[in-house]
Amino acid sequence: MSEGILRRSRDACAALLLLAVTAGSGEGAAGRQVPQRPPDADECLACHGEEELALDLPSGERLALHVDLAPMIGSVHEALRCADCHAGMTEVPHPAIEARNARELTVGLQATCRRCHFATYTKTLDSVHAAVMAQGNLAAPVCTDCHGAHDIRRPGQPRSRISQTCARCHAGVSAAYAESVHGRALIEEANVDVPACTDCHRSHDIADPRRPAALLQTPELCGSCHADERRMQKYGLSTKVLQTYLADFHGVTASLQRVGRGDPPRLAALCIDCHGVHDIRPVDASGSPLMRQNLLMVCRRCHPSATEKFPDAWLSHYEPSWDRAPLVYGAKLFYAVFIPFVVGGLGLQILLHIWRMVVNR
């Protein structure tokens, strides 16, 4: 999962770089002199240029058949023929449409995308969206709901477009995200380091994030950025967060709950349980529940009978040192010396014992 995110963010960086280079040389999409248009556009527009052209569907809906060419210019498919997607429509008169309503027609047209984007289409079959669709809910999104139809552009350019796309259905989540430390950086500063929706949720094979197996992946997911030294040093953020979490009781639990059979009765506290999911804020923001004095409330979400001193058991992602948690550090140091001393000493005596036996012979 984290590899996919890294790969995607690398792709995004590469795409941005390419854009910068081509824009500089004056040969980018914007600099292109003659816009492409579908080669068969004139033929189709003879009829579909008509403003009034429409079809009455069995549902009573009136399906507009007028095509405006303008949005197609500059789309990634601008040089395709209309019939490349609208297969079977080369016959005139066109074959009858079997869909009972407009939504059925849209959903049915997914087969069109599959002809070229088979690998991507296959991925969508694993998504929570496809699962909802399979339950008979036609409102679940298909290709064109996210990518558009005639006006298909690169979905991540600019990256803030991604969250706008998801927001069309997931408005509440998107609003929370927009206020978060990640969302603000993306939307207000066009920051390329922060995750957009698809960096955590993936784009085509979006898993149900509520499944325990998916939740238990969150440490690695967050860690794919937060344990990345190069990315974090720009913001002065510690990369020890993942390792210190994993080394703690919650992290050990989360790691090993993944390998057990069946779903665990109660998941270990994950990154998102303390930091939030879409509404993640900086831990040093005023009033943050993760400030030391507010931490007990966070602990009590899972440990309702926790008392005042309980949060001190958590070292706040710091590695033990003489300054932070000296007792823990002292204990670690003691065993770092004591174990090799004892075991080495015993091993030495065994070797001496054997050596003397050999000499005695």
Place this chain on the structure above:
Amino acid sequence: MSEWIVRFSRRQRVEHLLTMVLFVVLAVTGLPQKYFESSWAEWVVAAIGTLERVRWIHRLAGILFGLLLVTHLVTVSVLTVTGRAALTLVPTRKDFADAVTQLRYYLGVSDEQARCGRFDYRQKFEYWGLLLGGVAMTLTGLILYLPIQTARVAPGELIPVAKVVHSNEGLLALLVVVVWHIYNAHLAPEVFPMDTSIFTGRISRERMQHEHPLEYEAILAQQRRAAEAAAAGEGAQAGAAPAGNVLEDPERAEARDRVSPLEP
């Protein structure tokens, strides 16, 4: 004379057996939690089923281990106070001298070997290591089992300290057993393939002479005295005859420095 001498009472043999079983169970269910990132840790958890089950077994075994420890301490205390057991495991100045003598022998500096009593300095070291380590493991294990209750009466930082101690002390115990105990009880040429005395309770006269010469001499001396006393006071007072009951009651055997020839 018999070729076998009673070395361990039934209580001691059962204690060893329980310690052994619980130790293995605790190690198998504890190590994967320490090395949770390794593939074998995942294998162990998957083989047992779920992490919850691993922890349940670990905690149950831990509680039983703690109870065994407390039982041992209470039993030994009562036996000692009532004079039915001698403190043969308490380290003395002689043990340090023995260690030096033995090291000089191993290094080839001298040909004199340490002459030990009922327990030599290595066995005393291992016993106290297990006892103190067991106390540390039980206490820190309880803290980790009951963190909320711990934080009510103690600083919260005690919990991560307990985790470090439990984790490292457990590793140390395992290493000592794997390196030291397995060598001394199985691999050492004197006992290979296995020292059976802790399971059968008896040790051969020959090994006794070699490994515990002082205890062996004490036993011989005691037997001589008992025989003399029996000869002198024959038929006088039945209750005063010591040698007769030793075979049936190993606990009492301890009180008499194990004066107990056992018929094979």
